[in-house]
Amino acid sequence: MKLQRTNRLSAVALGALAACGALVLSACGSDNNSGGSGGENTKAASKIKCDGEGKLLASGSSAQKNAMDVWTQTYQSACGNTQLNYKPTGSGAGIQEFLQGKTAFAGSDSALKPDEVAQSKKVCKGGQGINLPMVGGPVAVTYNVSGVDDLVLNADVLGKIFDSKITKWNDPEIKKLNPDAKLPGTKIQAFHRSDESGTTDNFTKYLNTAAPAAWKHEPAKAWAGKGGQGADGSSGIATNVKQNDGAIGYVELSYATGNDLNTVKLDTGASAPVEATTDNASKAISEAKVVGKGKDLALDLNYKTKADGAYPIVLATYEVTCDKGNKKESLKATKSFLKYTASEDGQKALSDKGYAPIPDEIIGKVRTTVDSLS
Known part of the structure; x- marks a missing residue:
């Protein structure tokens, strides 16, 4: 069955994208899809509580790139004092940059492995890296x-x-x-x-x-x-x-x-x-179970489901950050941005881009955890 593309980029947007490149998302839109309608973005942006300023660097999952494009566009329109730069380098590269202390958070389509959690304690002073499921699909x-x-x-x-x-x-x-x-x-x-x-x-x-x-x-x-x-x-x-x-x-x-x-x-x-x-x-995804310990919200997905209408090849993209010991200069902006992405408006923006919002029970836990980051 041929899937129909929705929300096509205008010729102007395509030209702008070609000119500016896709890595600095605060300036550019997705190479596949742009943000939602101006009215929807403006309404969502008006609810965002901005905090922090300066550069907020992140990298990782290319799976969530189109989601990040939408989120970045809306967030930047509300929070001009924060320059968000998400590089879709792939989950493996994103995790490595986070573990090297180069980014505030990483996007990963698979949860941190035990050895990566151990490494994260060097970056997260007094804490460790945790997985926050933010995008499904x-x-x-x-x-x-x-x-x-x-x-x-x-x-x-x-x-x-x-x-x-x-x-x-x-x-x-x-x-x-x-x-x-x-x-x-x-x-x-x-x-x-x-x-x-x-x-x-x-x-x-x-x-x-x-x-x-x-x-x-x-x-x-x-x-x-x-x-x-x-x-x-x-x-x-x-x-x-x-x-x-x-x-x-x-x-x-x-x-x-x-x-x-x-x-x-x-x-x-x-x-x-x-x-x-x-x-x-x-x-x-609704059959997934939280298997992470403490503030870690890693999920166990059911790839063998035979339920009618359940598509089993799914992923959950995590935003990986420190539960404690986040860099002081980026902590406020990190929390502000992740609060928006986990919000009702942030999750609602995913559906039009081919993603599945995280189930209510799980995203509620994500919101509570983001509030507690330090």
Whole structure:
């Protein structure tokens, strides 16, 4: 099914983006989507309580880039004394910069590992790094196969495709799931992230959990599958899938809609194949459990759900910061910005960009934790 792009950038916005680049988000919008309507942004901005000033530096997850674009645009319109710069360098790079003390917070699509928590205590004086789930959403499996605009796959077949065990689009296992499709004998070009990515971590957690016989590699931010072609960032995968007949890849839904890419429906064992939508992702995320200790709110996602309408390839993007020991010069601005992103208005702004707001029970805990940062 071809997803329709919403909220297209105007030609003026595209020109401005090309001119200024995408890294300094206080000045530029997303390469895929811009913020919401002026009226909505103005209304949301009027509720923001600004605090702090100067530069607020952050980096990490490219999965949340489009969310950060919207949030930054709204926040900056209210809080001109703070210059927010979020660099979508990928989860792995973002965590490393945070652990090196270069940023106030990091965006990561997977929670801190025990060794990273231990390292964070050197940066967070008297405290440690914690995970604050702020953005949810589906990881869409995108494809470009001539003559095919409705495709159903399951975890087992996806595992074999991305591990180079299924190499042609007319393979019997794909045909079995798509009896009415005219599948060509085109060679499959499977694209994966070349950089360390929380999106890869979540995608491979899904494969390893839902189809362990087909995907025997341990989940990780670094790609471990056999064969395939690497691409830098979600935008790199989206571009390569769009340009190559026979291609398949995995990206956050906003990159699929923003590039008018077809997405796979998943046969999860539910009564009908499940499409990658924010509503369907929300049904899966609602089954998540908080497994972090203390102020840490790391989640355990249910990748094996078979509930009707629940799309299981989901991720939760965390803002990683210190519970105690945040840098004095950026603490006030960090809390002010994260209070906005966790607010009702901040979460509401996500839906139009292909993201799923964090469930109420969990985001309520995030708000309480942000208030307590020191």
